[in-house]
Amino acid sequence: MHKFIALALAxxxxxxxxxxxxxxxxxASGVCSACHGPEGRSVxxxxxxxxGQQSAxxxxxxxxxxxxxxxxxxxxxxxxxMSSQLGDDTIKExxxxxxxxxxxxxxxxxxxxxxxxxxxxxxxxxxxxVPACASCHGASAEGxxxxxxxxxxxxxxxxxxxxxxxxxxxSNAPIMSAVVRTLTAEQIKAVAAYAASR
Amino acid sequence: MQQDRSWKSVVMLVFVGxxxxxxxxxxxxxxxxxxxxxxxxxxxxxxxxxxxPFGRNFKLHAYTIDNLPQVSGMNANKDQTLALNQLPxxxxxxxxxxxxxxxxxxDTQAGTGSVPADALAKNGQVLFPQQASLFYAGRIAxxxxxxxxxxxxGTSGTFGWDNTDIRYAxxxxxxxxxxxxxxxxxxxxxxxxxxxxxxxxxxxxxxxxPSPGQSTMIDGGLVDAGVAGLSVYGSWRNSLFGEFGxxxxxxxxxxxxxxxxxxxxxxxxxxxxxxxxQWDRSSWEFGxxxxxxxxxxxxxxxxxxxTNRYRDWALDSQYQYIGxxxxxxxxxxxxxxxxxxxxxxxxxLSSNASDRLxxxxxxxxxxxxxxxxxxxxxxxxxxxxxxxxYPGGTPLTGYANSIPDSKGWSSELDWVPYENxxxxxxxxxxxxxxxxxxxxxxxxxSARDNNTxxxxxxINF
Numbered sequence: 001m002h003k004f005i006a007l008a009l010a011x012x013x014x015x016x017x018x019x020x021x022x023x024x025x026x027x028a029s030g031v032c033s034a035c036h037g038p039e040g041r042s043v044x045x046x047x048x049x050x051x052g053q054q055s056a057x058x059x060x061x062x063x064x065x066x067x068x069x070x071x072x073x074x075x076x077x078x079x080x081x082m083s084s085q086l087g088d089d090t091i092k093e094x095x096x097x098x099x100x101x102x103x104x105x106x107x108x109x110x111x112x113x114x115x116x117x118x119x120x121x122x123x124x125x126x127x128x129x130v131p132a133c134a135s136c137h138g139a140s141a142e143g144x145x146x147x148x149x150x151x152x153x154x155x156x157x158x159x160x161x162x163x164x165x166x167x168x169x170x171s172n173a174p175i176m177s178a179v180v181r182t183l184t185a186e187q188i189k190a191v192a193a194y195a196a197s198r
Numbered sequence: 199m200q201q202d203r204s205w206k207s208v209v210m211l212v213f214v215g216x217x218x219x220x221x222x223x224x225x226x227x228x229x230x231x232x233x234x235x236x237x238x239x240x241x242x243x244x245x246x247x248x249x250x251p252f253g254r255n256f257k258l259h260a261y262t263i264d265n266l267p268q269v270s271g272m273n274a275n276k277d278q279t280l281a282l283n284q285l286p287x288x289x290x291x292x293x294x295x296x297x298x299x300x301x302x303x304x305d306t307q308a309g310t311g312s313v314p315a316d317a318l319a320k321n322g323q324v325l326f327p328q329q330a331s332l333f334y335a336g337r338i339a340x341x342x343x344x345x346x347x348x349x350x351x352g353t354s355g356t357f358g359w360d361n362t363d364i365r366y367a368x369x370x371x372x373x374x375x376x377x378x379x380x381x382x383x384x385x386x387x388x389x390x391x392x393x394x395x396x397x398x399x400x401x402x403x404x405x406x407x408p409s410p411g412q413s414t415m416i417d418g419g420l421v422d423a424g425v426a427g428l429s430v431y432g433s434w435r436n437s438l439f440g441e442f443g444x445x446x447x448x449x450x451x452x453x454x455x456x457x458x459x460x461x462x463x464x465x466x467x468x469x470x471x472x473x474x475x476q477w478d479r480s481s482w483e484f485g486x487x488x489x490x491x492x493x494x495x496x497x498x499x500x501x502x503x504x505t506n507r508y509r510d511w512a513l514d515s516q517y518q519y520i521g522x523x524x525x526x527x528x529x530x531x532x533x534x535x536x537x538x539x540x541x542x543x544x545x546x547l548s549s550n551a552s553d554r555l556x557x558x559x560x561x562x563x564x565x566x567x568x569x570x571x572x573x574x575x576x577x578x579x580x581x582x583x584x585x586x587x588y589p590g591g592t593p594l595t596g597y598a599n600s601i602p603d604s605k606g607w608s609s610e611l612d613w614v615p616y617e618n619x620x621x622x623x624x625x626x627x628x629x630x631x632x633x634x635x636x637x638x639x640x641x642x643x644s645a646r647d648n649n650t651x652x653x654x655x656x657i658n659f
Contacts, residue, residue, distance in 0.1 A: 029372045031263055034255040038372060038435070043476045044251070046520070081236020081265045160522070 024093030039101040045154035046074060052103025056145040058095035062086060064172045072170040104152035109193035117194025120187055128182040141198035151198035158192035228335040229618055229658050230287035236265040239617035244525045245565055248398045251481050254389040258433055260367035260377055261336055261343030278340045287336025295328040295654045297404040301647035304593045323406040325352040331360060341368045353405050358450060363387045376432045383421040384445060384468050390483050392514035392529045394418060399563035399573035400608050407650040410604030411595055411632050412579055414535040414555050416489045416510040423460035424449030429468060441470040459497040463505050466491035483516040495541050507538040525565040533557040548587040555581040555602060571612040578605040588633060590640040598640035601633035618659060624652040
């Protein structure tokens with residue numbers, strides 16, 4: 001037992017000085033993964049999946065967290081702190097790291113809901129002034145640059161974001177605030193279910 | 199120079215802390231972690247002190263996740279030799295409470311001087327504070343962090359060392375992380391809220407109400423005697439957790455001699471294994487933990503010869519659901535203690551050479567929007583009949599039936615107006631207390647006379 005204690009103490013006091021400054025990959029696997037999952041494949045729908053997300057979108061969001069421009073409740077609770085000490089270079093490296101990961105395949109949802117959502121996603125709701133989601137987020141919901149990938153995302157996360165745009169809790173995307181203005185709760189559920197299933 | 203001084207003072211604080219390693223009760227959540235990470239309390243706690251999966255991860259990583267400007271140091275090999283918060287991660291905690299028992303308890307001075315033998319203490323005890331604590335809680339250096347608590351105890355009026363967990367952790371690769379913890383309370387280093395040091399939902403109890411006389415060594419016995427321990431742990435993919443450690447006697451503000459009680463012979467091995475699965479907004483844990491302690495009874499007898507051996511093994515399980523509005527947690531633990539009482543038996547302090555003690559606790563809690571909550575739980579400790587070990591004759595604390603059994607239930611209403619402020623109204627009812635329902639102490643007291651209403655206000659800043 002004395003040997004065990006000596007060994008443990010020796011480990012404790014010699015290992016401290018050998019940690020190199022963290023690079024983006026180490027940051028992602030050592031810190032971000034606690035919520036966003038290994039390689040950005042999160043389990044809880046509170047935390048968005050980042051695997052395969054558009055690099056430009058991640059950079060925009062991290063910059064918005066850092067500048068307190070995105071202030072939905074979870075952004076404040078988690079990301080204001082997490083982003084506060086990130087430099088521009090690290091943000092770029094983190095964004096590129098997650099963009100390079102293999103996205104989570106879409107999960108088939110309730111077929112009726114998904115079918116209704118497909119209609120909104122592909123054609124919009126002209127009568128309500130809602131444009132087609134596909135025109136910015138892509139036909140397969142893969143996203144493009146500043147427009148995020150929605151495919152493979154948690155349904156609950158997408159619903160929370162759309163609700164946030166509508167209520168003003170998330171106000172860092174003026175385009176989305178305008179787009180979702182007239183969507184009903186049922187339409188939000190449907191379009192989120194469809195986008196996540198891609 | 200300034201930075202050098204603050205580093206030294208922190209090292210000094212931690213050094214003094216690890217040297218003292220004195221123990222008391224209590225379980226806390228600390229705002230200095232929020233200051234250090236820049237994250238709200240809700241990131242790590244559902245409602246303090248219960249941990250979320252991220253909170254467990256933060257603890258597993260030795261409290262080192264940090265988002266503050268740093269005082270940094272690096273050597274020629276590009277090894278980071280210093281990463282110190284520009285402000286020390288300090289917090290303060292204040293608890294005030296009101297306690298009322300169904301029947302008044304005997305006056306502590308009953309039968310002495312001019313106080314009649316049947317004198318009763320005043321009911322309705324107010325403690326202001328019940329407990330006040332100062333914490334250093336956060337990163338000390340790269341991969342190295344501490345949770346260190348000093349506490350003023352409102353019942354004893356003393357300031358002493360409390361829960362301490364100083365740990366080092368580093369990832370071996372993306373899947374595996376290992377660490378070392380030096381601590382003064384078996385299970386204070388644990389990640390789940392099932393184990394004795396951080397049990398949810400009834401982590402707080404009245405400091406003045408009568409409490410059952412018997413508990414297992416892992417469930418308060420060792421921490422009361424005073425121990426210091428060192429353990430190594432490993433975590434694979436935040437899913438499998440294993441820990442092995444040893445505890446040595448380190449009583450509060452004292453050297454170990456024949457005046458000490460329950461002194462560990464050599465070291466007492468401690469182990470922990472747990473499996474956690476996370477899905478959607480839920481997590482489920484199942485595990486086992488235990489300790490094997492050979493103790494000299496001490497308390498006026500020399501610390502050699504026969505010992506009492508306490509082998510505790512426990513099973514525990516926790517389910518947690520964290521929704522945007524609804525939060526649910528169910529915890530359960532089962533502790534079985536095999537007592538080989540060689541020292542007690544030889545001295546006539548126990549009737550049997552070996553006894554058993556079993557504790558079961560099941561609790562569940564619900565919170566709405568992390569603000570309004572309630573909890574319900576049952577508890578039971580049962581054991582062998584032993585006339586010498588469990589004697590009658592003492593009002594309130596005696597065992598007229600020579601058995602240690604205590605059983606009952608607790609309920610609680612909580613209001614958490616701010617993430618760092620909690621008000622709790624708790625009621626504990628006993629069906630059995632120290633081995634009986636009515637006249638359990640031989641002086642006419644019933645178990646239900648000890649039913650306790652407890653109001654706690656608890657702030658952390």
